[in-house]
Amino acid sequence: MTQTLVPTVADRLRAIVGSDHVITQPDRLVAYESDGLTAYRVAPRAVVLPETTEQVSKVLEVLHGEGIDVIPRGAGTGLSGGALPSSDGVIVGTARMNRILSIDDQNRLATVQPGVINARLTKATEPYGLYYAPDPASQSACTLGGNVAENSGGPHCLKYGVTSRYVTGLTVVMADGEVVRFGGAGLEAAAGLDLVGLFVGSEGCFGIATEIEVRLLPKAEGVRTLLGLFDTMAAAGHAVTDIISSGLMPAAVEIVDHATIVAVEASVFAAGYPTDAGAALVIEFDGTEAGLDDDANRAEQCCLAAGAIEVRRAASEEERIGLWKGRKKAFGAMGRIAPDLLVQDATVPRTRLPEVLARITEIGEEYGLNIANVFHAGDGNLHPNILFDRQNQDELERVERASREIMTLCVSVGGTITGEHGVGIDKRGYMPLVHNEVELEMLRRARWVFDPGGNLNPGKVVQ
Amino acid sequence: MTLVQDLRSALPDVAVRDGLEVATGLRGGAEPELVVSPSSTSEVVEVCAWAGRQGLGVLPVGRGAHVDPVRDGRFIVLETSGLTGIEEYEAADMTITARAGTSFGVVDDALAEHGQWAPFDPPSVRTRSIGGFISAAAHGPLWAGYGALKNHVLGATLVTGDGRILRLGGKVVKNVAGYDLLRPVVGGRGRLGIVTSVCLRAFPKPHHxxxxxxxxxxxxxxxxxxxxxxxxxxxxxxxxxxxxxxxxxxxxxxxxxxxxxxxxxxxxxxxxxxxxxxxxxxxxxxxxxxxxxxDRGGVESRCVEVSVLPSRLRDVVSAMRNVGFASSVVDSYAGRIRIGSNSLEREAVDALRGAAEGAGGALRVVRWAGDDRPAGTPQREAEAGLSERLESIFDPDGVLWPVRP
CATH class of the missing domain: 3.30.70 (Alpha-Beta Plaits)
Structure with missing residues (x-):
């Protein structure tokens, strides 16, 4: 049962951020009951939407003083329940903290507030010939603050790396409202431990980042995109291994399986993939225009040698968007097949992909579940998508049992339980699969280092 | 009973010798009581526990060429030279795991047989132990194209000051299963524990x-x-x-x-x-x-590094008159300057630090033979406080860090 906020506390919060930016009405709180992991829903006591570091500091000071738990929230696109409220907690949302504070093209840096949408930063840096590399699938909606909290990846992280590679400095509001600066470009030689690296991926448990300094890259001169179509997933998997081990460095290598192709082609997002294909492989190269055709030719040869039935190549930006469509719209297409979709996330060594995918298919059959796979094949980051109806309790329980089996499988081949979505609430129960009790205790102590009272995002990551 | 006898009695399988044969980087500083060379992670655990009982500090070193002399205190040196060899190399997955005392040259040669490499180029990299240069986060100019070393360390086994074994990270490229405790270990200079094995990401060797x-x-x-x-x-x-x-x-x-x-x-x-x-x-x-x-700055007895935004490099270099550019190398994309010279003087380094900090940068003393070691740029107060708290959970008894400058 959700507790209501004591009027005096609500008034103090309104005095800080303005009365329009403290939400306590039950009908408006519904929108904050879950993030992208819709299997769980809890209404918070209130939502507070500050606009500046100073306001965040004062809000956290009040909530800390009252012993009220804080759930940080960006755009709510997370898929592990990292922003799931607790019934006695208050959400501190960063939606109004959406200013790009500076773009320093000489040093290729940008400083942003946490509510800036990922794709907007790239758009804003385009006039300088620059862009922000990490590109989560939700980049048109997710925020940089959320990306920092989850250490987000994306299709092009195969070549360019994940969020932690690009964050150079942070301004963080700690649980008690103290404002602390971590790192900063130009200060790499200063003494001390890498607290920026530790903070990235801390899932809102260590503090709220209110200013984020990131490194930008020069926009690639050219791009080549291929779509390889295969009879079987195994053949597509072999093509991936051949491409990577041949010395090529693709920017992205993504696979969609047969079930996903069928779902996409039956939806408004139809991308023209043949529905009898067992798997589709999207391969992209970027960089200096002069070498791209050679790279694309070599990748095409790898696909054909692995048994591709067809390899398509985009001749224009419009065609490139078309080739990507089946991959990028996969989640949306699956939404029309079942009321709910659990987007799982795990990483395995790339060479173990074929056997893991075959076993995931078997697990789906054993539990009577429809599982479709869309994933970052180049770095072994799987996204088995389990379709279900959360109103069906029996099915929900089967989803949970199948998820555990998939996670156990991935760990057993040397992988891990999450590659880019984070632990949140969804993977907390799987943490003992990858960490022993000594290691779990160290994670608890690390949390204590930053938030001794345990008020920030309690119940997430590790209990 | 002498310490050597006590250790030999308690841990008969651990290689031990007296402290006179110290690593080159430690010469000129306080002398360790003993030098031990454990050959397994479990022996490292036992050595830490034994040192804790004796009230001795433990100073982990790789090859020992890139550590600083210790000023004072009773301590032992724990060499990782007994922890050598490649544990696992999955060429098709482009990951390699090696024990901490393995020289990078051994790792590099193994990768080269499969047309791969790890793009790290700190000074003297081939002869350095893999655990040592990871603990130092030693880097070179390939940072521009390939990113920092810390991005390519996928996993490590760490023995904490009180002898717990932690497996940090893993052997896959993307991994966010819990807070990233591996990050502060890379560059942590042994403050958080003793690295006993490391998993690195490899890359295809460039065609040209x-x-x-x-x-x-x-x-x-x-x-x-x-x-x-x-x-x-x-x-x-x-x-x-x-x-x-x-x-x-x-x-x-x-x-x-x-x-x-x-x-x-x-x-x-x-x-x-x-x-x-x-x-x-x-x-x-x-x-x-x-x-x-x-290798510039890698062999001289005194070495400092400066970091600053690239756009401010000119300001710092113009203040290097007393240091001399002759012994310097500047990574102009990263905004890093490394200066190595046997004749670096404290006053000149102090002035350079002032120029670096005045330009919004920082200075770190990498290595300094002699008693007049200049100070580097400290971490901000709040950050330093958090770093200390972090150290306290890895090394609650202060075994690993009582003896460093």
């Missing part, structure tokens, strides 16, 4: 490398060109400006490396030349030149 040089210009002009190249539409894998180089007949130079297909580097060279409006000379046999640049 081109090394380009601009010389016969003043140092400020070279520096301006280097900084300008950092804003070019294409990003070389490294951009450095070096003081006089033997391989270039004593000339200072801007040296740029390009990787890729031959047609790609042809186009990239043209782009760079257009960007700085100057031709770049191609060096055909560049290995010795690259080694000379890489």
């Amino acid at each position: 490398e081109r090394v380009l040089v601009l010389s016969d210009r003043s140092v400020p002009e070279l520096l301006d060109a280097g900084v300008a190249l950092g804003t070019a539409p294409i990003l070389p894998v490294s951009i450095v400006v070096s003081g006089p180089l033997t391989e270039l007949d004593g000339r200072s130079a801007l040296v740029v490396r390009l990787h890729g297909a031959e047609s790609t580097v042809d186009a990239d060279q043209a782009t760079l030349e257009s960007h700085i409006r100057a031709p770049l000379d191609r060096v055909h046999e560049a290995d010795s030149l690259l080694d000379e640049i890489r």
Whole structure:
């Protein structure tokens, strides 16, 4: 049962951020009951939407003083329940903290507030010939603050790396409202431990980042995109291994399986993939225009040698968007097949992909579940998508049992339980699969280092 | 009973010798009570526990060439030279796991057999132990093209000060299963524990490398060109400006490396030349030149590093008169300056630190033989407080860090 906020506390919060930016009405709180992991829903006591570091500091000071738990929230696109409220907690949302504070093209840096949408930063840096590399699938909606909290990846992280590679400095509001600066470009030689690296991926448990300094890259001169179509997933998997081990460095290598192709082609997002294909492989190269055709030719040869039935190549930006469509719209297409979709996330060594995918298919059959796979094949980051109806309790329980089996499988081949979505609430129960009790205790102590009272995002990551 | 006898009695299988045969980097400082060379993670645990019972500090070293002399205190040196060998190399997955005392050269040779490499180029990298240079987060100019070392350390086994074994990270490229405790270990200089094995990400060896040089210009002009190249539409894998180089007949130079297909580097060279409006000379046999640049600052008894935004490099370099550019190498994309010289003086370093901090940067003393060690730029107070708390959960009894400067 959700507790209501004591009027005096609500008034103090309104005095800080303005009365329009403290939400306590039950009908408006519904929108904050879950993030992208819709299997769980809890209404918070209130939502507070500050606009500046100073306001965040004062809000956290009040909530800390009252012993009220804080759930940080960006755009709510997370898929592990990292922003799931607790019934006695208050959400501190960063939606109004959406200013790009500076773009320093000489040093290729940008400083942003946490509510800036990922794709907007790239758009804003385009006039300088620059862009922000990490590109989560939700980049048109997710925020940089959320990306920092989850250490987000994306299709092009195969070549360019994940969020932690690009964050150079942070301004963080700690649980008690103290404002602390971590790192900063130009200060790499200063003494001390890498607290920026530790903070990235801390899932809102260590503090709220209110200013984020990131490194930008020069926009690639050219791009080549291929779509390889295969009879079987195994053949597509072999093509991936051949491409990577041949010395090529693709920017992205993504696979969609047969079930996903069928779902996409039956939806408004139809991308023209043949529905009898067992798997589709999207391969992209970027960089200096002069070498791209050679790279694309070599990748095409790898696909054909692995048994591709067809390899398509985009001749224009419009065609490139078309080739990507089946991959990028996969989640949306699956939404029309079942009321709910659990987007799982795990990483395995790339060479173990074929056997893991075959076993995931078997697990789906054993539990009577429809599982479709869309994933970052180049770095072994799987996204088995389990379709279900959360109103069906029996099915929900089967989803949970199948998820555990998939996670156990991935760990057993040397992988891990999450590659880019984070632990949140969804993977907390799987943490003992990858960490022993000594290691779990160290994670608890690390949390204590930053938030001794345990008020920030309690119940997430590790209990 | 002497300490050696006590240790031999308690841990008969652990290699031990007296402290006179200390690692080169420790010479000139306090003498360790013992030097031990455990050959397994469990022996490292036992040594830490034994040292804790004896009230002795534990100083982990790799090859020992890049550590600082210890000022005072009773301590033992724990060498990782007994922890050698490649544990696992999955060439198709491009991951390699090696024990901490393994020299990087051994790892590099294993990778090369499969057309792969790990793009790390700190000074003397081939002879350094893999655990040592990870603990130091030692880096080189390939940072520009491949990112920092910390991005490519996928996992490590760590023994904490109180003897717990932690497996941090894993052997997959993407992994966010819990807070990233591996990050502060990389560059943690042994403050959080003793690394006993490391898993690294490997890369396909580039098909073609081109090394380009601009010389016969003043140092400020070279520096301006280097900084300008950092804003070019294409990003070389490294951009450095070096003081006089033997391989270039004593000339200072801007040296740029390009990787890729031959047609790609042809186009990239043209782009760079257009960007700085100057031709770049191609060096055909560049290995010795690259080694000379890489190792600058790696063997001298005194070495400092400066970091600053690239756009402020000129301000700092102009303040280097008393230090001398001759012994320096500047990574103009990263904004890093490394200065190695046996004759560096404290006053000059103090002045350089002032210039660096005045330009928004920082200075770190990497190595300093002698008693007049200058201070580096400290972490901010709040950050330092958090770092101390973090150290306390890894090393609650202060076993690992009571003896360092």
